[in-house]
Amino acid sequence: MFFVDISAAAMDHRLWTVDLKNKPMHNLLKGKRGIIFGALDENSIAWKVALKAHEEGATFVLSNAPVALRFGKINELAELTGSQVIAADATSMEDLENLVTQSITILGGKLDFVLHSIGMSLNVRKGKEYHELNYDFYQKTLDISALSFHKVLQVCHKNDALNEWASVVALTYIAAQRAFPGYNDMADAKALLESIARSYGYHYGFEKKVRINTISQSPTHTTAGSGVKGFDGFFTYADKISPLGNASAEDCANFVVVMFSDFTRMVTMQNLYHDGGFSTTGVSQRLMDGLE
Numbered sequence: 001m002f003f004v005d006i007s008a009a010a011m012d013h014r015l016w017t018v019d020l021k022n023k024p025m026h027n028l029l030k031g032k033r034g035i036i037f038g039a040l041d042e043n044s045i046a047w048k049v050a051l052k053a054h055e056e057g058a059t060f061v062l063s064n065a066p067v068a069l070r071f072g073k074i075n076e077l078a079e080l081t082g083s084q085v086i087a088a089d090a091t092s093m094e095d096l097e098n099l100v101t102q103s104i105t106i107l108g109g110k111l112d113f114v115l116h117s118i119g120m121s122l123n124v125r126k127g128k129e130y131h132e133l134n135y136d137f138y139q140k141t142l143d144i145s146a147l148s149f150h151k152v153l154q155v156c157h158k159n160d161a162l163n164e165w166a167s168v169v170a171l172t173y174i175a176a177q178r179a180f181p182g183y184n185d186m187a188d189a190k191a192l193l194e195s196i197a198r199s200y201g202y203h204y205g206f207e208k209k210v211r212i213n214t215i216s217q218s219p220t221h222t223t224a225g226s227g228v229k230g231f232d233g234f235f236t237y238a239d240k241i242s243p244l245g246n247a248s249a250e251d252c253a254n255f256v257v258v259m260f261s262d263f264t265r266m267v268t269m270q271n272l273y274h275d276g277g278f279s280t281t282g283v284s285q286r287l288m289d290g291l292e
């Protein structure tokens, strides 16, 4: 690795580093500390975010549900990024309290970023249709995929765990705004998740200048994504409609890192589409060509 000093040209006298494969690194997160939830395996969006955040100079704790720690590969990621792993069921206030307080000790100070990359629906897993939902499963979906975001924020808030200008991001999907039948009760959970970002963003913003956003990502081949009925169909459909094509997990990680950086300090309470233009395209010629 070699260093190129561009301090004369750069506004903030930052050092830009370039590795030998010519991969630019900008130290966007140098000195920043955080928690990354939801890295299960190398396909997980959170996994890519962790790699990218590490590359950009951040230190963080990785967390996932105890069962995911047993079956997933999070320890490999911890080794790659020099991170510690702390198990937490994101629906348990006790687990979250322990995670947040331990993370501050391990990382040596309050946090600058949190990624909520958590989603699960037993109705989806068990193939229940939206008009025949199991309500126990439905409540679990909402608790795991949406309320957990409120819980993470409330635990951080009560413990004064976030520095001023800290950035919190949760991942969501456009089924919160439009009907996608196979997405099932997850659509309702995402609508709630996005609302929590706005509502908590108001309170935390006034009080601590903490910013809270959701990123609405394209369909992505991951364990959670591929579990949705008809996933391959709507992956292809979205890809054909979007002028830029579907955004990959790596692209998403780049965007998340920018949202954690100081370059997006004034962005809060937004649902940000990261979807290659899907959300604002009605239909594309390439899709119609296949239909006519």
Ligand SMILES: NC(=O)c1ccc[n+]([C@@H]2O[C@H](COP(=O)([O-])OP(=O)(O)OC[C@H]3O[C@@H](n4cnc5c(N)ncnc54)[C@H](O)[C@@H]3O)[C@@H](O)[C@H]2O)c1
Pocket (backbone or CB within 6 Å): 037, 038, 039, 040, 041, 043, 044, 045, 046, 064, 065, 068, 088, 089, 090, 091, 116, 117, 118, 119, 120, 144, 171, 172, 173, 216, 217, 218, 219, 220, 221, 222, 223, 224, 225, 226
């Ligand atoms: N894959 C897609 O197509 C897509 C598109 C838009 C948004 N998203 C969202 O991105 C996020 C990450 O999903 P992914 O696609 O990387 O899949 P993934 O399966 O790799 O990640 C989901 C994670 O949620 C974790 N989780 C489940 N229950 C939990 C609990 N009780 N406590 C803590 N963690 C728990 C899982 O262990 C897993 O690590 C989710 O919010 C998902 O809805 C995914």
